[in-house]
Amino acid sequence: MFTDKEARIVKKTLQNDFAALTMESPAIAPHCFPGQFLMVRVLPQQYPLLRRPLSIHDRIQSRLSLFFKITGEGTALLARKNEGDTVDILGPLGRGFTFDRNFKAKPVYVVGGGRGIAPLYFLAGELKKRRVHVRIFYGGKNSKELPLLAKMRSEGFNLDCSTEDGSYGIQGMVTDLLKKSFKSELPAFLYACGPEAMMKNVYILASEHGVSSEFSLESIMGCGIGACWGCVKRIRKDGIGTWVKICEDGPVFPGQDIIWEKND
Amino acid sequence: MIDLSIDLGFLKLKNPVLAASGTFGYGLEFAPYIDLNKLGGFVVKGLYFNAREGNPPPRLVETPAGLINAIGLQGIGVKKFTNEILPRLLEFRTALIINVCGDDEEEYARVAEHLDGRKGISALELNISCPNLKQDGRCPAMDPDSTYRVVKRVKNATSTPLITKLSPNVTDITAIAISAHEAGSHALSLVNTFLALAISLEDRKPKLGNVFGGLSGPCIKPLALRMVYQTSSRLDIPLIGIGGISSGRDALEFMVCGAKAVQVGTANFINPDATVAIIAEIEEFCRQEGISRVEDIVGTLKETVKKSRL
Numbered sequence: 075m076f077t078d079k080e081a082r083i084v085k086k087t088l089q090n091d092f093a094a095l096t097m098e099s100p101a102i103a104p105h106c107f108p109g110q111f112l113m114v115r116v117l118p119q120q121y122p123l124l125r126r127p128l129s130i131h132d133r134i135q136s137r138l139s140l141f142f143k144i145t146g147e148g149t150a151l152l153a154r155k156n157e158g159d160t161v162d163i164l165g166p167l168g169r170g171f172t173f174d175r176n177f178k179a180k181p182v183y184v185v186g187g188g189r190g191i192a193p194l195y196f197l198a199g200e201l202k203k204r205r206v207h208v209r210i211f212y213g214g215k216n217s218k219e220l221p222l223l224a225k226m227r228s229e230g231f232n233l234d235c236s237t238e239d240g241s242y243g244i245q246g247m248v249t250d251l252l253k254k255s256f257k258s259e260l261p262a263f264l265y266a267c268g269p270e271a272m273m274k275n276v277y278i279l280a281s282e283h284g285v286s287s288e289f290s291l292e293s294i295m296g297c298g299i300g301a302c303w304g305c306v307k308r309i310r311k312d313g314i315g316t317w318v319k320i321c322e323d324g325p326v327f328p329g330q331d332i333i334w335e336k337n338d
Numbered sequence: 339m340i341d342l343s344i345d346l347g348f349l350k351l352k353n354p355v356l357a358a359s360g361t362f363g364y365g366l367e368f369a370p371y372i373d374l375n376k377l378g379g380f381v382v383k384g385l386y387f388n389a390r391e392g393n394p395p396p397r398l399v400e401t402p403a404g405l406i407n408a409i410g411l412q413g414i415g416v417k418k419f420t421n422e423i424l425p426r427l428l429e430f431r432t433a434l435i436i437n438v439c440g441d442d443e444e445e446y447a448r449v450a451e452h453l454d455g456r457k458g459i460s461a462l463e464l465n466i467s468c469p470n471l472k473q474d475g476r477c478p479a480m481d482p483d484s485t486y487r488v489v490k491r492v493k494n495a496t497s498t499p500l501i502t503k504l505s506p507n508v509t510d511i512t513a514i515a516i517s518a519h520e521a522g523s524h525a526l527s528l529v530n531t532f533l534a535l536a537i538s539l540e541d542r543k544p545k546l547g548n549v550f551g552g553l554s555g556p557c558i559k560p561l562a563l564r565m566v567y568q569t570s571s572r573l574d575i576p577l578i579g580i581g582g583i584s585s586g587r588d589a590l591e592f593m594v595c596g597a598k599a600v601q602v603g604t605a606n607f608i609n610p611d612a613t614v615a616i617i618a619e620i621e622e623f624c625r626q627e628g629i630s631r632v633e634d635i636v637g638t639l640k641e642t643v644k645k646s647r648l
C-alpha cells in the first residue's frame with residue numbers, strides 16, 4: 075500500500091457516461107494485481123469528503139488506468155479532470171482475483187455487467203498473457219452500457235454480449251448467455267463483477283454446474299484500509315456468516331463464501 | 339526547538355495529537371503509512387468484553403463535509419485484543435489508549451478489570467457516548483446520573499487513568515462533564531458523533547441499516563469547538579478536543595479554546611498520514627508565531643463575553 079499524491083493523468087477518454095483515466099504512478103503501478111482497487115481523492119477540498127474506491131482497470135509498466143461510470147458527484151468531478159492534472163491515489167488495496175491457477179487447458183469465463191467490466195479487463199489481459207483461453211461474457215441494459223466493447227473486440231478478445239433491450243448482442247441477460255454456453259462446455263473457472271443481483275444469479279448458475287468462481291463485491295468505503303468497519307458484507311468464514319471488511323479480505327471472494335442478499 | 343509535549347497530569351504526551359477511536363483501527367492498520375512513534379498517542383477501536391457483530395450495512399453515508407456512521411461497534415472483544423493485538427502494539431513508543439465500551443456498568447467494569455495493570459496501556463477512554471447502539475441513539479453520556487454511575491463503577495475496578503468521552507447530544511454538556519469529573523475521571527474527551535439521519539428521497543427510506551447514525555468530519559467542528567470552550571470555561575480538568583480536526587490550525591483552535599490535546603478522527607480516512615501532517619503543521623505555526631512551548635497556547639481565547647454568560 076502506497077500513497078501517490080500526484081499521479082499525473084496522461085490520457086483521458088470520455089464515452090457517454092463512462093470515463094477512462096490513465097495515470098503515471100511509478101510508486102503504485104508495479105505492485106498492482108487484477109481485482110485490487112485504489113482509493114481516489116477527487117479534489118483536495120473537503121467536498122467530496124471521502125475517497126472513492128475504484129478498481130484498477132489496467133496497468134502498463136508505470137501507468138495505471140481507471141475506468142468508471144459517472145454515477146454521482148464524485149465520479150462526475152473526477153471525470154472533469156484533464157490530461158496533465160494530478161490525482162491523489164492510495165493503493166493497491168485489497169485482495170484481487172486468484173488467477174495463477176492451473177486451468178488444465180480448459181476455457182476460463184470472465185463475466186461482466188455494465189461498469190463491472192472495469193477490473194475484469196485487467197484480469198482478462200493477464201490471463202491472456204498466460205495463454206489462458208479466455209471467454210468474456212458481457213451484459214448491459216443497452217449498447218451504451220457496454221462501453222469497452224469496441225476496444226476489447228479490437229484487441230482480439232473472445233466476446234459474447236447481451237443487452238436487455240436487444241440493441242446489441244442477444245436480447246436478455248448475461249445469465250442467458252451463460253446458460254446457453256454451459257450446454258456445450260463447462261469452464262475451468264469463472265470470474266465476475268457487476269450489479270449484485272446479476273452476480274448472485276451468475277453464482278447460482280455456476281454452482282449448479284459445479285463451476286468454481288470468484289466475485290468482486292462493492293460497498294461504501296470509509297477508509298479502504300481496514301480501519302473503520304464501514305464496508306462489511308456477509309461472508310462465510312470457517313462456515314459461519316459474519317460481517318467481513320471487504321476492503322481488507324476482499325473485494326474479491328470465492329462465490330461459495332458470499333452470503334448473497336435477498337432480492338427485494 | 340519547539341516543545342510540543344503536553345502534560346495531562348496523569349500522562350505525558352510527546353505532542354498534543356492523538357488518533358480517535360474507531361477511525362484508526364487497532365493502530366496497526368496505519369503502520370504501513372505512518373511512523374506511529376511520531377504520534378502523541380492513539381485510541382483503539384471501542385472494545386466490549388465479547389466480540390460484537392455490529393450493525394447491518396449500509397453503515398456509512400457521506401454528507402457535505404461530513405460522514406454519518408452506524409458501525410455499531412463491531413470488534414474482536416477485549417480478550418482477543420489483549421492476546422493478539424496488544425503484544426504487537428508494545429513496540430511503539432507512543433501513548434496507547436483503550437476505548438472501553440459496555441452494555442451496562444458491569445460490562446464497562448469487566449473490560450476495565452481485564453485491562454488493569456497491563457503493560458503498555460496509558461489510559462482508558464470510557465465510551466459512554468456512542469449513538470449507534472440503541473434505536474433512539476441513547477447512551478449513558480446523555481444523563482448526568484448514568485455518567486456518574488459508569489465512571490464511578492469503572493474507577494473502582496481499575497487503577498489505570500480514566501478519560502471519559504462525552505456525547506454532544508445533550509442540552510448542557512457541562513452538566514455531564516461535572517458528573518464525570520466528580521466521579522473521578524482524570525480527563526474528558528469531547529465530543530463523540532452527533533446523532534443524525536440521512537434518507538433517500540426517492541425510496542422514502544433511511545440510508546443507514548441502523549436508521550440513525552453519528553455525524554463526524556469537518557462539518558461538526560464549530561459545534562465541537564463551542565462545547566470544548568463551554569466545558570473549559572466551567573471546569574478545571576484536562577480536556578481532549580475532538581470534532582472535524584483536519585489541519586494543524588483546526589487542532590490549535592481547540593487548544594486555544596481550552597483543550598490540552600486533540601484527537602483526529604474522520605481525517606484519517608481521507609489521508610492515512612493526517613495525524614503526522616497535523617503535528618508538522620502545529621510545529622510550523624508555533625515557529626511562525628514565535629511560540630516555544632505549545633502548551634502555552636492552551637486556553638488563550640480572549641474573552642469577549644463573560645464566562646458566567648456561557
Ligand SMILES: Cc1cc2nc3c(=O)[nH]c(=O)nc-3n(C[C@H](O)[C@H](O)[C@H](O)COP(=O)(O)OP(=O)(O)OC[C@H]3O[C@@H](n4cnc5c(N)ncnc54)[C@H](O)[C@@H]3O)c2cc1C
Pocket residue numbers: 111122124125126127128129130131141142143144145146147148149150189192193291292293294295325400
Ligand atoms: C472495490 C470497489 C471497486 C470499484 N470499482 C469501480 C470501477 O472500477 N468503476 C466504477 O465505475 N465504479 C467502481 N466502484 C463503484 C464506485 O466506487 C462508485 O460508483 C463511486 O464511489 C460513486 O461515487 P460518486 O461520488 O460518483 O457517487 P455518490 O452516490 O455521490 O457517492 C456518495 C458516496 O457513496 C459511495 N458510493 C456510491 N455508490 C457506491 C458503490 N456502488 N460502491 C461503493 N461506494 C459507493 C461513494 O464512494 C461516496 O462515498 C467500485 C466500488 C468498490 C467498492
Ligand SMILES: Cc1cc2nc3c(=O)[nH]c(=O)nc-3n(C[C@H](O)[C@H](O)[C@H](O)COP(=O)(O)O)c2cc1C
Pocket residue numbers: 296302304358359360361383384405407409411437465468503529530531553554555556558580581582583601602603604605
Ligand atoms: C467510523 C467511525 C467509528 C467510530 N467508532 C468509535 C468508537 O468505537 N468509539 C468511540 O469512542 N468513538 C468512535 N467514533 C467517534 C470518533 O472517535 C470521534 O469522536 C468523532 O468521529 C468526531 O471526530 P472527527 O470529526 O474528527 O471524526 C467513531 C467515528 C467514526 C467516523
Ligand code: FES
Pocket residue numbers: 294295296297298299300301302303304305306319320321322
Ligand atoms: S472501508 Fe474502512 S474498513 Fe473497509
